[in-house]
Amino acid sequence: MGLLPVCLKKCSESLTKPLTMIFRKSLQTGDVPMSWREANVTPLFKKGSKTNPLNYRPVSLTSVVGKVFETLVRDALVKHTTENAIIKIQQHGFMKKKSTVTNLLEYLEALTKARDQRIPVDVNYLDCKKAFDTVPHRRLITKLEALGVQGNVLRWIENFLTNRRQRVSIRGSLSEWLPVESGVPQGSVIGPILFLFYVNDLVDGLECPILLFADDAKIYKELKSPEDAEALIRDMKKIEEWSDKWLLVFNEEKCATMHIGHNNQKVDYKLNDKTLKKTELEKDLGVFISHDLKPSQHVSIVAARANKIVGLMKKNFDYLDEETILSIYCSIIRPILEYAVQSWCPFWKKDIEELEKVQHRVTKLVPGLQDES
Secondary structure: OOOOHHHHHHOHHHHHHHHHHHHHHHHHHOOOOHHHHEEEEEEEEOOOOOOOHHHEEEEEEOOHHHHHHHHHHHHHHHHHHHHOOOOOOOEOOOOOOOOHHHHHHHHHHHHHHHHHOOOOEEEEEEEEOOOOOOOOHHHHHHHHHHOOOOHHHHHHHHHHHOOEEEEEEEOOEEOOOEEEOOOOOEOEOOHHHHHHHHHHHHHOOOOOOEEEEOOEEEEEEEOOOHHHHHHHHHHHHHHHHHHHHHOOOEOOOOOEEEEEOOOOOOOOOEEOOEEOEEOOEEEEOOEEEEOOOOOHHHHHHHHHHHHHHHHHHHHHOOOOOHHHHHHHHHHHHHHHHHOOHHHHOOOOHHHHHHHHHHHHHHHOOOOOOOOOO
């Protein structure tokens, strides 16, 4: 939309001065050009039935020039949060020196320590329904102001979120423009940090440990006595009340309880009067966590995914040179096998061998090595 990225890059010296003038004027007045508030939305398939619109994530393609200015605003917000320690330590999403790996490591360390001490643990996985798309703008501005975002930056953000419009773009076909009444644009530069501000107080007043990665949350409790389960039940009620107050809805059907430990009493937990389903295997930030905390099921799943790609390579290409095979392996297959490996590193011989078999299959695709054992 508007100026192409390649033009901005190649003409950067010529555009620096006029863009600086536009940016300064925009920040001083709080005015946001309409083109910066428009978005072409491309639906990105997540999982499930492809005929169900709810199984697509809307990604907003916005103005390139607008994104450059968003970067400046985001940097100011990040500086503000860092200097004032605003974002809670339980949040691992979009934070410097934090990631899905740090989230999983902290979580699994707590679980394994409890297991080693033979203490059962209950975990409730929470799933927000269209979290980024349903953030109420007025409430977001209220939270930003309460957390110290003021003046020109606050006014600019408010205008950036106001009177937005979007249209769907699929294979070159465009829908009509429609107004956007809520949400932070997915695909925008400042969207993630704005969302962190909005969910920041979710952890306030909770008795049990909770970990967040943007809108992904899990709350857990060691069960040393019946009172510990009651504490987790109370926290679920507090989370429910927070959801009602701030209009972020949880999808109870996708929320789940995992009971860990042989002597676990397997208490039921509710959200909005609905009992959460029980699970023995949960995909948590891309890693499959089993109720026995063993990595074997995760290993089998990622090995199957990687083997499928190797099979497609064998089926669709009569010949692949060594350089191409190495490129495919390093860019596609290896990331599948090694994603967040710090949190699930296999220790059983059979799991290690299952991963090695995938790499052996890739090796056999290299010309001259097909007959090697």
